[in-house]
Amino acid sequence: MNKLLLMSGSIACAKATGLISAWVKDGHQVKVAITDSVQHFVGCATLEGLSGHQVLTNTFAHGDMMAHISISRWADAVIVCPATANLINKMAAGIADDMVTTTWMAAYGLDKPMIVIPAMNYLMWQYPATLESVNKLKTWGVHLIEPEAGILACGETGVGRLPEVDTLVARIEALL
Ligand SMILES: Cc1cc2nc3c(=O)[nH]c(=O)nc-3n(C[C@H](O)[C@H](O)[C@H](O)COP(=O)(O)O)c2cc1C
Numbered sequence: 001m002n003k004l005l006l007m008s009g010s011i012a013c014a015k016a017t018g019l020i021s022a023w024v025k026d027g028h029q030v031k032v033a034i035t036d037s038v039q040h041f042v043g044c045a046t047l048e049g050l051s052g053h054q055v056l057t058n059t060f061a062h063g064d065m066m067a068h069i070s071i072s073r074w075a076d077a078v079i080v081c082p083a084t085a086n087l088i089n090k091m092a093a094g095i096a097d098d099m100v101t102t103t104w105m106a107a108y109g110l111d112k113p114m115i116v117i118p119a120m121n122y123l124m125w126q127y128p129a130t131l132e133s134v135n136k137l138k139t140w141g142v143h144l145i146e147p148e149a150g151i152l153a154c155g156e157t158g159v160g161r162l163p164e165v166d167t168l169v170a171r172i173e174a175l176l
Pocket of ligand 1: 007008009010011012035036037038083084085086087119120121124
């Protein structure tokens with residue numbers, strides 16, 4: 001299966017790289033597109049090394065400006081992990097101002113499974129706009145894998161943790 005991983009800038013980016021390794025080991029093709037923030041958490045070298053494909057970062061890359069269209073057609077499934085509060089709210093508001101949001105919107109409507117996997121501080125998760133955006137995405141047919149409760153990377157306790165990679169792999173396969 002061709003899996004398109006869309007990543008946004010969370011402390012959970014490092015954990016999410018485990019998804020790429022697991023999928024590649026299972027024989028899937030994986031391509032990755034990232035927001036600019038992701039490069040503060042994991043480097044393109046890691047993402048390209050694990051996936052074996054060029055990482056898409058720039059909507060306006062010379063010679064590759066239709067990548068958001070071609071990659072969304074290439075994908076059998078679109079998985080957003082980790083999904084930041086910022087990205088979830090942008091997707092629900094119909095904002096397409098970077099590679100990830102543009103690719104997401106270009107893929108929606110193609111009748112492929114689209115899965116969003118949030119990770120954030122518990123207060124960002126509880127923020128009214130985030131809750132509304134999550135509900136909006138669900139009513140649009142987007143699958144959501146809920147964050148877990150526990151001690152968060154920031155040291156606070158609450159709902160917002162990205163589930164462990166094995167759990168994610170199993171839950172994603174069940175949805176697909
Ligand atoms: C150390 C650190 C960890 C962060 N972790 C998260 C996170 O887990 N979830 C989240 O929604 N935002 C997190 N942020 C904030 C986002 O990186 C920030 O909102 C950014 O603008 C998101 O951009 P993007 O959605 O375009 O990737 C974190 C920021 C820092 C500095």
